[in-house]
Amino acid sequence: MLPYGRQDIQKEDIDSVISVLESDYLTQGPIVPKFEEAICEYAGASFGVTANSATSCLHIACMALDLSKGDILWTSPITFVASSNCALYCDATVDFVDIDPVSFNICPIELKNKLEKASLSGELPKILVAVHMAGQSPEMKEIFNLSKEYGFKIIEDASHAIGGSYLNSKIGNCRFSDVTIFSFHPVKIITTLEGGIALTNCKDLASKMSILRTHGVTRDHNMMENHSHGDWYYEQIDLGYNYRMTDLQAALGISQLTRIDSYIEKRHEIASIYNNELSLVPLDIPIQHPDTYSSFHLYIIQLDLSKLNKSHQEIFQLLRKNGLGVNLHYIPVHLHPYYQKLGFKKGDFPKSEFYYKRSISIPIFPRMSHDDINFVISTLKEVIN
Ligand SMILES: *Cc1c(COP(=O)(O)O)cnc(C)c1O
Helix, strand or coil: CEECCCCCCCHHHHHHHHHHHCCCCCCCCCHHHHHHHHHHHHHCCCEEEEECCHHHHHHHHHHHCCCCCCCEEEECCCCCCHHHHHHHHCCCEEEECCECCCCCCECHHHHHHHHHHHHHHCCCCCEEEEECHHHCCCCHHHHHHHHHHHCCEEEEECCCCCCCEECCEECCCCCCCCEEEEECCCCCCCCCCCCEEEEECCHHHHHHHHHHCECCEECCHHHCCCCCCCCCCCEECCCCCECCCCHHHHHHHHHHHCCHHHHHHHHHHHHHHHHHHCCCCCEECCCCCCCEECCCCCEEEEECHHHCCCCHHHHHHHHHHCCEECECCCCCHHHCHHHHHCCCCCCCCHHHHHHHHHEEEECCCCCCCHHHHHHHHHHHHHHHC
């Protein structure tokens, strides 16, 4: 089965991991800060705090932004559950803003309308998590302007989007947000196995997040409440977690990062072949906003069901049966049983639900051969037409 995404591990990646295994430090050595610096430099951010997953990064970012009971976090329903679970970890409330059906990202007009209503009812969000669906940036400038008007903070969940750009600058520079998060899970653009990073230009946020990922403990004398008892001394000043990334993982990340631009180029090459070859099949190809340069983490087709005599589910199953490891990103978060128990109902976010009824993620990853690409195209044509 040809998967929808796959990591690329080369000899130099393996060598760099082995050299850490043979060194003095496996976990908290010099490599994690090196990786953080390398990502900051690549993405154009001032500070980077790695963690054992992007999910952990979302959690500590929410904590550092003081999200707590009584606060509200908004995000898109078309995302992985981690984008909204982070609010629930902080005892805050979640609500969603429906998507723009063309970009699959939060719709700035829906957002503006919902903010106007929330402002009247006193239910404004404290944080908006702006998801970069499939690797394409949301309209961050519009969202940023609304954040100034209505006073909310912005976390970019760019788990899909390292290597992409918005308004000609790299995702991760936090020009329009407080924190930007990347995931390094193996299906994402580059991998550290599990792992993630929270980027910010605010020193205070970076310092809070780095303490929260290490039990709430500090060794920085300027942050301590008491005088040092001696060289061994550290203080717990907050309740944090053990969310650290290891040196082993960071070494893999540094090695992977050297190939990121070639990965993104290859993903664009595949996407443009799909765009051309699928134009006559009754489906919608993913349209790109002119301000964005996607990382193309995912290539999502949308079936034109009115022109087809098979259902979405039938086509999905036939594709799998014929060897295409297609997937569906995502089940709208508010439709999950856990979220339904929080009070969300079918019909709450109709554009997201319509998206869900006809979308399919088809294979796209840097190591795809031309035979693989042709296999995807011919199988799609055969099954759909
Ligand atoms: C993968 C993903 C996450 C979680 O990333 P992990 O590193 O697996 O915790 C969060 N949000 C989105 C949009 C993702 O795709």
